[in-house]
Amino acid sequence: MHESNNKHLSFVKQAKRILANKKRRKFFIRRITILACLVLVLSSALYMLFRSQPSNPEPVKDSKDITNEKSNRSITRIMPETKDNDIKTYLNDKPVVIDAGHGGIDPGSNNGDLVEKDINLDVALKIGKLLEQEGIKTILTRNDDTFMKPSEKIGFANENDACLFVSIHCNYFDDTSVNGTTTYYYPSDYKDAGNLPGKEFATMIQEALMNHIGTRDRGIAPGPKTIVLKNSKMPSALVELAFITNPSDAALLASENFRQKAAEGIAQGIKKAVEILYSKADTGSADTGTSSENNTIPQP
Ligand SMILES: [Zn+2]
Numbered sequence: 001m002h003e004s005n006n007k008h009l010s011f012v013k014q015a016k017r018i019l020a021n022k023k024r025r026k027f028f029i030r031r032i033t034i035l036a037c038l039v040l041v042l043s044s045a046l047y048m049l050f051r052s053q054p055s056n057p058e059p060v061k062d063s064k065d066i067t068n069e070k071s072n073r074s075i076t077r078i079m080p081e082t083k084d085n086d087i088k089t090y091l092n093d094k095p096v097v098i099d100a101g102h103g104g105i106d107p108g109s110n111n112g113d114l115v116e117k118d119i120n121l122d123v124a125l126k127i128g129k130l131l132e133q134e135g136i137k138t139i140l141t142r143n144d145d146t147f148m149k150p151s152e153k154i155g156f157a158n159e160n161d162a163c164l165f166v167s168i169h170c171n172y173f174d175d176t177s178v179n180g181t182t183t184y185y186y187p188s189d190y191k192d193a194g195n196l197p198g199k200e201f202a203t204m205i206q207e208a209l210m211n212h213i214g215t216r217d218r219g220i221a222p223g224p225k226t227i228v229l230k231n232s233k234m235p236s237a238l239v240e241l242a243f244i245t246n247p248s249d250a251a252l253l254a255s256e257n258f259r260q261k262a263a264e265g266i267a268q269g270i271k272k273a274v275e276i277l278y279s280k281a282d283t284g285s286a287d288t289g290t291s292s293e294n295n296t297i298p299q300p
Helices: 002-052 063-068 084-090 116-133 150-159 198-210 247-254 256-278
Strands: 076-078 096-100 138-140 164-171 181-185 217-222 236-243
Touching (some): 096 116, 150 164, 181 198, 198 236
Parallel strands (some): 164 236
């Protein structure tokens, strides 16, 4: 009786132990499952967060990556059409970088509803398209309303080993009678990357631009404090298309026809520069053109 009682007790004990073990295992598995779910939710949330961040401060290093992420990235690589003759002429493995000035939280200047960042983007996209048609490899710093610091923009051009850099802007001034078009360059001897000094590059753009648009020619001007010019490792220029604060210039800046003509002029100037950079022939020294006459205008 005693023995069987003991046996019974030990059996109950054992059964309890097995039950407890089972419970523990169940509890453990449930915890692991909850933990795994949490990790999954957290990581996907983090992924969505970083994916939707428009101004990625990390400049894109490989231009090949840019092509694959067209819709989400602020930077788009415009692929040139492969035309045998053009490739033979330019062989520009180094891209031209076109920068639409300002963007995102930085609208630039404005005149009522006419906002500089929008004009700059439209003209930059048009230039990109034209260069693409010419078989010139081109990258834009932004292809939508995205903010990038000027230092990031020129850093992007430097990292992509650009052969040329052009920034598109509109000018402004308190005196609304001031109007016209200016192209800025960085005044330095050591900036003569390739065999094309920045001053000559600016002259080419300004001259080609003036052949296409009917604004007042303010000539080229030095922009020693302009970050995108100062920090560039390649010939660079900053174009002030016209004065957004001047009524007749503003009307031009608002028009599709003017923007197209301006883009054609700038693209032509860039094409000339690319031809010089990629031709073996000695180009000699180009005329440095006119200089700025109104020093009271704020520099870009
Ligand atoms: Zn600007």
